[in-house]
Amino acid sequence: MSHATASARRTGVALAAAGAVLFSAKAILAKLQYRFGVDSVQVLTLRMTFSLPLFAALAVREQRRARARDALPTRRDWGLIVVLGVLGYYLSSLLDFWGLEYVPVSLERLILFLNPTIVLLIGLFAFGRRVAAREWIALAVSYAGVVLVMVENLRLEGEHVLLGSALVLGAAVSYALYLALSGELVKRLGSLQLVAWAMIVSTAAVTIHYLIARDPAALFGLPWQVYALAVANAVLCTFLPVTFTMAAVGRLGAGTAAQFSVIGPVSLVFLGAWVLGEKITAIQLIGTAVVLGGVLLLSRPGANSVPVQAPPQKPPA
Incomplete structure (x- = not known):
């Protein structure tokens, strides 16, 4: 591996890790x-409002690039973009932030991490996809881990955890539908153009709501701290x-x-304990490890927090 290739890989690893932590920190x-x-x-509206100029600028840039390669959205594409924007970033975010009023952040992120398992089930029931034995095992392991963590949180937090978990699971299903429907687009x-327009x-949907x-x-x-946190959420998270x-993705490939x-x-798990004072127990740690193990068994690109795009293939020599 050349020095330049190794450097690009290290940069890619740092960017991927930072992206995962920042997106979770919302x-x-x-x-x-x-x-x-x-x-x-209110939290969702402020977040979307402050992030709008950034995504609008990204959309303008991607639109220019799309025009150069003749990849502008068609009328049918625009209709699908509207559906995906409502599913993937309005409904999913709304249910997620609502659920966060009732569950600790560690459980919220764990439920959202089930996205690839939900995408798999959507493929099974909606598109007749065949599921291999290894994938069934991964599904069982993943959901067993979530149940373990949820039962522990019920003991620590109370019955409102059930409502919050149901809302966050609804967010995960909504985003999984976004992933399942966005493949062709x-x-x-391209991922950036789709994400910009969907956001x-x-x-618009959040504002109307x-x-x-x-x-x-x-x-x-509102207190100035609310606006400061909203700006940080919009930009950093x-x-x-x-x-x-x-x-x-450009440096490592989508799968990696x-x-x-x-x-x-x-x-x-650790940020919630450090910043918010949420409790960490051995059962929570074991359940988290079980869920992560199950999802990693699937090794599907849909496990990411944003839609990922396969790297361009090199033309044959």
Whole structure:
């Protein structure tokens, strides 16, 4: 391996790891915002509003690149982008932040980490995909681990954990549907263009939701810490993980970069204890290890926090 190749790999590993930790840390920031009396709808609206300029700029750049390679979205593509934006970043985020009002961040990330198992089940029931024996074993192991952690959290936190877990699982299903439906668009448009437009659609959906459900004036006059945390969530835990992960894919390939998503749930176990004072027990650690082991057995790109794109194939010599 040449020095340049080794350097690119080290950079890719650092970007993939940073992307996984930063994307997971959005739950920490949301929990901190809740301490100032805001709710999940306000947290989500502020996050999407502050991230909108960044994704709009990304969309403009990707649109120019798409025009150069004749890969602009068709009318049918735009319709699918709207559906994916609502599923993948509006509904999923809404359920996720709502669930975070009831469950610790370590359990939230663990449930979301089940994405590849849910994608597998969608393929089985919706598309008639055959599931190998090894994959059934991985599914059983993964869900057994989540049940173990959830039972332990029920003992520590109370019955509200059930509601929160159901909401976060709904978020995971919504995002898994996004992954299952986005495959062809990712190949045709590229991951960054799709993510940018889907985030813009999601921001519009979140804004409409907020205007219907809340008084717009309630977003103003909040403690300054709420806005500071929202900006950090938008930049550090939303926009940067997308760009970091895609840069890692370019250096490592989609499969290798996706494996680093395992760092997210592990990091939140300790970040939740350090920043939020959440308890860590041996059973939680064992359950987390079981879930991670089950998901890694599947080794599917869908395990990543953002859609990943296969690296371009070299033309034959």
